[in-house]
Amino acid sequence: MNYTKMKDKFFNYIHDLQDTITSKLEAIDGKATFQEDLWKRPEGGGGRTRVIENGNVFEKGGVNISGVHGKLPESMQAYFGVKDADFFACGLSLVLHPKNPMVPTVHANWRYFEMYDQAGNIVDQWFGGGQDLTPYYLFEDDAKHFHQTCKTACDKHHPEFYHNYKARCDDYFYNAHRNEGRGVGGLFFDYCKQTDAMSMQNWYDFVTEVGNSFLEAYVPIVEKRKDLDYTKAQRDWQEIRRGRYVEFNLVHDKGTLFGLKTNGRIESILMSLPPHVQWVYDHHPEKGSDEEKLINVLQNPIDWV
Numbered sequence: 001m002n003y004t005k006m007k008d009k010f011f012n013y014i015h016d017l018q019d020t021i022t023s024k025l026e027a028i029d030g031k032a033t034f035q036e037d038l039w040k041r042p043e044g045g046g047g048r049t050r051v052i053e054n055g056n057v058f059e060k061g062g063v064n065i066s067g068v069h070g071k072l073p074e075s076m077q078a079y080f081g082v083k084d085a086d087f088f089a090c091g092l093s094l095v096l097h098p099k100n101p102m103v104p105t106v107h108a109n110w111r112y113f114e115m116y117d118q119a120g121n122i123v124d125q126w127f128g129g130g131q132d133l134t135p136y137y138l139f140e141d142d143a144k145h146f147h148q149t150c151k152t153a154c155d156k157h158h159p160e161f162y163h164n165y166k167a168r169c170d171d172y173f174y175n176a177h178r179n180e181g182r183g184v185g186g187l188f189f190d191y192c193k194q195t196d197a198m199s200m201q202n203w204y205d206f207v208t209e210v211g212n213s214f215l216e217a218y219v220p221i222v223e224k225r226k227d228l229d230y231t232k233a234q235r236d237w238q239e240i241r242r243g244r245y246v247e248f249n250l251v252h253d254k255g256t257l258f259g260l261k262t263n264g265r266i267e268s269i270l271m272s273l274p275p276h277v278q279w280v281y282d283h284h285p286e287k288g289s290d291e292e293k294l295i296n297v298l299q300n301p302i303d304w305v
Contacts, residue, residue, distance in 0.1 A: 006125075006200055007088055010112040010207075014065045014092040015048075017110075017211055020095065022050050022063050024215055028222060029055040034063065037266050044070035045088075045122070053275070057103070057226050061096035062271035064144045068262070072115065075261045085123070086116040092211070093255065095272040096218075101238035102228040104142065104183070106218050107243065107257065110211045127203045130191035132213055133221075134168055134183030135243060136238040138294045140304075142221045143184045147304035149217035150187050150210070157206040162305070165189045170301040177247050180298040182248045186217075189282035235290050239278040246273055 022034045032055030040046035047066030052058050067090035071135030077083060091111030098105065108127035117123050133146045142287055147166070154161035169188035174181050187210060192203045249256050259269040 003085060003290065006204065007090070007114060009085065009113065010099055010127075010204060011067050011090045013211070014090065014110065017071070018048065018050065018063055018065045018092055022052075022217060024062070024219065025052065025058065026228075028219065029057045032058060033057040034158040036167065037267075039268070041068050041070075041263070041265065043263065047265065047268060049271065051263075051271055054215035055099075057100070057222065058096055059097050059099040060275045061094070062268075063092070063094040064268050065092045066090060066138055066265075066268065068264075070089070073262050076258070080115070080124075082115065082123075084118055086117075086118075086120075088114045091129070093272075097242070097274040098222065098226065100226055100228060101136040101230050101234045102139075102225040103222055104133050104225075105242070105274070106134070108211075108214050110207050112207075125193065126190070127192040127200075127207045129207055129210065130165065130186060131217060132173055132183055132186035132188070132211065133218075134241075136241050137234070137290055138184070138297055139221075139225070142225070143302075143304045144216050145220060146184070146186060149213050151305050153209045153213040154187070154206075157202070157207060161189075161206070162187070166303075173248065175244055175252070177251065178244060178247070180244070180262075180295065181301060182245060182298075184297065184299060184304070196265055235286070236278065239274075239276050241285055242277045243264055243279045243293075246277055249273065 026033050029052065032052045034050035034052045039049065045068035047064060049062065051059050051062045051063045069088040070086065072085040077085060089111065091109060093109045095107045096105065105293040108131035112120055112127050113125065134144065151162040152161045154165065165187040166185060169185040170181060172188045173183060173185065184230040194200050256269055285295060
């Protein structure tokens with residue numbers, strides 16, 4: 001399989017996956033539908049942004065695909081240690097912020113990258129991605145289900161993948177300035193390149209396996225929790241925790257920073273931010289409360305499977 005076909009093949013895959021995911025989420029919500037926005041990037045490429053807002057279940061969410069190409073910006077050339085390189089990058093990125101604080105926020109991303117020399121030859125290529133869960137109230141069954149689905153997908157491709165990429169996820173989605181994880185994790189992998197053991201086709205098979213597992217990992221949790229009762233105090237807690245989500249995305253997230261440095265589309269990059277957030281000065285949950293239970297787990301990652 002040549003490289004260009006891999007580029008086209010993965011872009012077609014995320015194109016279809018976006019349709020599958022958005023139609024399923026609309027069916028679950030029952031009220032709101034995704035608004036579609038087609039956009040072009042002046043330097044090359046573009047994308048299809050789909051956003052859902054003010055639904056029965058989803059307060060705000062986005063399921064976006066993009067395929068962009070052109071000259072690698074100078075800031076990114078310095079990052080990769082190259083000069084005068086061109087690039088192609090495509091991916092699907094999603095974030096869903098449910099209304100009910102008993103339903104966790106979820107994030108997922110699957111992407112492919114190629115870099116070229118001045119003659120147009122590929123000098124580097126890799127896959128990356130993952131999926132992770134951010135609850136406001138900890139239901140251990142939900143965390144176990146999400147992680148078991150991730151592990152099942154990983155185990156079909158390598159016995160160490162789940163262990164390694166779960167650890168990386170705990171490490172990556174970590175608010176170092178707060179000394180706590182963003183959520184209960186999942187999978188995170190990056191720079192998945194060709195080796196003697198794994199061809200690019202092998203990596204494609206793995207990444208698409210994880211992508212295909214997303215709805216199975218998340219939808220049963222939504223169905224189980226979306227109609228549970230909640231109080232205003234629990235809603236306030238959800239909004240305080242969403243503030244931590246915003247902090248991570250704006251301070252630490254490489255994808256957000258890459259988008260901002262490559263003149264990415266600002267609306268698509270920042271669609272991951274929740275609509276209602278609070279920052280309460282020096283807030284601490286009550287001792288022995290469900291809220292404190294969550295914080296304790298975020299400060300000490302658990303092996304859920």
